[in-house]
Amino acid sequence: xxxxxxxxxxxxxxxxxxxxxxxxxxxxxxxxxxxxxxxxxxxxxxxxxxxxxxxxxxxxxxxxxxxxxxxxxxxxxxxxxxxxxxxxxxxxxxxxxxxxxxxxxxxxxxxxxxxxxxxxxxxxxxxxxxxxxxxxxxxxxxxxxxxxxxxxxxxxxxxxxxxxxxxxxxxxxxxxxxxxxxxxxxxxxxxxxxxxxxxxxxxxxxxxxxxxxxxxxxxxxxxxxxxxxxxxxxxxxxxxxxxxxxxxxxxxxxxxxxxxxxxxxxxxxxxxxxxxxxxxxxxxxxxxxxxxxxxxxxxxxxxxxxxxxxxxxxxxxxxxxxxxxxxxxxxxxxxxxxxxxxxxxxxxxxxxxxxxxxxxxxxxxxxxxxxxxxxxxxxxxxxxxxxxxxxxxxxxxxxxxxxxxxxxxxxxxxxxxxxxxxxxxxxxxxxxxxxxx
Ligand code: GDP
Ligand code: MG
Numbered sequence: 001x002x003x004x005x006x007x008x009x010x011x012x013x014x015x016x017x018x019x020x021x022x023x024x025x026x027x028x029x030x031x032x033x034x035x036x037x038x039x040x041x042x043x044x045x046x047x048x049x050x051x052x053x054x055x056x057x058x059x060x061x062x063x064x065x066x067x068x069x070x071x072x073x074x075x076x077x078x079x080x081x082x083x084x085x086x087x088x089x090x091x092x093x094x095x096x097x098x099x100x101x102x103x104x105x106x107x108x109x110x111x112x113x114x115x116x117x118x119x120x121x122x123x124x125x126x127x128x129x130x131x132x133x134x135x136x137x138x139x140x141x142x143x144x145x146x147x148x149x150x151x152x153x154x155x156x157x158x159x160x161x162x163x164x165x166x167x168x169x170x171x172x173x174x175x176x177x178x179x180x181x182x183x184x185x186x187x188x189x190x191x192x193x194x195x196x197x198x199x200x201x202x203x204x205x206x207x208x209x210x211x212x213x214x215x216x217x218x219x220x221x222x223x224x225x226x227x228x229x230x231x232x233x234x235x236x237x238x239x240x241x242x243x244x245x246x247x248x249x250x251x252x253x254x255x256x257x258x259x260x261x262x263x264x265x266x267x268x269x270x271x272x273x274x275x276x277x278x279x280x281x282x283x284x285x286x287x288x289x290x291x292x293x294x295x296x297x298x299x300x301x302x303x304x305x306x307x308x309x310x311x312x313x314x315x316x317x318x319x320x321x322x323x324x325x326x327x328x329x330x331x332x333x334x335x336x337x338x339x340x341x342x343x344x345x346x347x348x349x350x351x352x353x354x355x356x357x358x359x360x361x362x363x364x365x366x367x368x369x370x371x372x373x374x375x376x377x378x379x380x381x382x383x384x385x386x387x388x389x390x391x392x393x394x395x396x397x398x399x400x401x402x403x404x405x406x407x408x409x410x411x412x413x414x415x416x417x418x419x420x421x422x423x424x425x426x427x428x429x430x431x432x433x434x435x436x437x
Contacts, residue, residue: 027071028053041226041257044082048256052078079287082256087282088265091239092126094211096175097182100168102201102232103216105189108244108270110140112216113186114147115270115278120182121153128182131171132157133164133204136188144186151275154180164188164200165207172208185210193231202235213238214267217254220245225254226261233262244270247277255286324417326381330373333366371399372409384413 032049036042055074091097099116101109113130120126130148132155134140141157148155156171168185175183187204190197205213215238217225232238241262243255246269259266266281315331318324373381375398380386387395387410396403 024053024056024071028056031075035256041223041261044257044260048078048082076284076287079256080283083259083281083283083286084265085283087280088240088267090214090267091212092120092124092182096129096172096180097212098172098208098210099182099184100201100205100208100210100213101184101186101216102213102236102238103189103242104193104218104228105191107189107216107218108242109189109216110134110143110147110186111273112214112242112244112268112270112278113144113184114151114153115275116214116268117148117153117182117184118151118275119278121151126182127180128153128184129171129175129178129180130155131168131175131183131185133167133171133185134188135162135164135167140186140188147275154178165203168204168208193228198231198235205236212240214240214242215264216242216244217258218245219243219254219269222254223257226257229258229262233264238264240265240267242266242268242270243281247271322417326373326376326384326413329413329416330370330381333370368399368401368405369409372396372401372406375399384410 028049031052032045035045035048040048052071052075055078056071090099101113101116103109117128117130120128130144130153132141132144134144138159141159145155145157147153156167156174158167158170161167161170164187171185172183185204185208187201188197213236215229215232215236217229219225221228229241241258241264243258243266246255255266255269258264266283269279269281269286271277271279315324315328318328372395375395376387380391380395392403392406396406399406
């Protein structure tokens with residue numbers, strides 16, 4: 001399944017000391033393949049893999065976690081955000097609140113209707129009632145009655161009436177007269193999207209103006225689930241999605257794609273046939289589940305915090321000893337890029353604004369600066385004084401820049417280290433910047 005495949009993708013990174021362009025590109029390709037295999041729509045899979053790649057490349061190499069773990073964390077966060085970020089509550093406005101359940105036959109509408117009423121009664125202190133508006137199959141009406149008895153919820157039905165609009169209306173009237181505060185209307189589906197079904201459910205919507213329309217979809221139907229969701233949404237403009245049968249050997253693709261395609265939140269997931277097998281949908285938990293690695297995520301979060309502190313401490317020491325070098329410079333650039341515009345930030349430091357006025361600092365400049373530093377040897381980075389005329393030519397050529405540009409960088413570096421010495425022990429740049437709003 002998807003978890004295993006992503007796992008395999010992360011294994012590419014296992015044993016590798018650090019994140020590099022090569023292993024990131026490889027892993028990102030694996031992630032894309034895993035998502036495609038899991039029935040995620042091509043465009044979404046591609047965007048997703050690209051965005052993980054970009055985020056991974058922008059990360060510093062943490063000493064206490066492996067690149068694989070860091071990648072997992074990034075993928076986790078991306079997955080969660082792809083699925084909507086936060087959980088979205090069901091809307092229970094109205095007296096009674098009316099919830100219309102739509103979806104294909106066999107998707108799990110009747111089962112979900114029972115589960116939802118049970119959930120609202122037990123967890124939300126509501127007094128819900130069910131309406132059996134599936135007029136085509138008498139067995140479906142009986143099915144809802146059986147469930148209702150099981151969970152002690154009243155079910156309204158009328159086997160003589162073949163008009164779902166009338167049944168829905170009568171059900172709501174009945175609920176009002178008996179003081180129910182939520183009405184859940186279970187409707188008929190078809191095996192595939194068809195015009196008659198859409199007309200029928202649209203007519204019910206029109207007639208009763210529900211507080212909430214929930215679209216129920218079988219997560220095992222893969223890419224079809226996404227197309228079905230789109231068809232129902234185009235016609236009904238529903239409020240939320242219910243993903244059923246997530247307990248089976250489900251390919252997680254549907255959950256990932258639906259949100260992006262219809263831009264509606266997934267609100268519940270069904271995880272079994274029993275009335276209790278219903279979960280509120282939490283994107284973060286779902287991402288945990290897909291990755292099966294909840295621990296790794298928090299581990300990486302902790303390591304990241306420590307990393308910043310440890311770096312600041314080391315830098316502090318180096319400045320004190322007057323050992324600030326190009327590696328630190330590179331780190332500072334990374335930190336600054338994380339925080340935003342350097343010039344604005346630096347300008348807020350008393351006495352610094354003037355010193356950097358002539359420094360050319362923007363994102364493009366960063367790119368060149370980074371390229372130049374990357375073209376230096378480790379020794380040159382630690383002892384910039386070594387960089388003489390011939391070395392300058394080599395570095396400029398290696399980084400695709402010019403000697404003038406490199407000269408400027410060396411000058412900037414010189415000014416920066418001077419400035420840092422001026423700022424002294426107590427106020428190192430990283431610390432000050434971290435404390436800024
Ligand atoms: P409807 O035609 O949309 O009303 O679908 P039903 O509610 O009758 O469900 C169809 C079948 O799927 C039934 O056998 C249900 O027991 C089963 N089902 C529904 N939801 C789930 C679920 O979350 N997990 C599993 N494993 N089965 C489910
Ligand atoms: Mg049904």
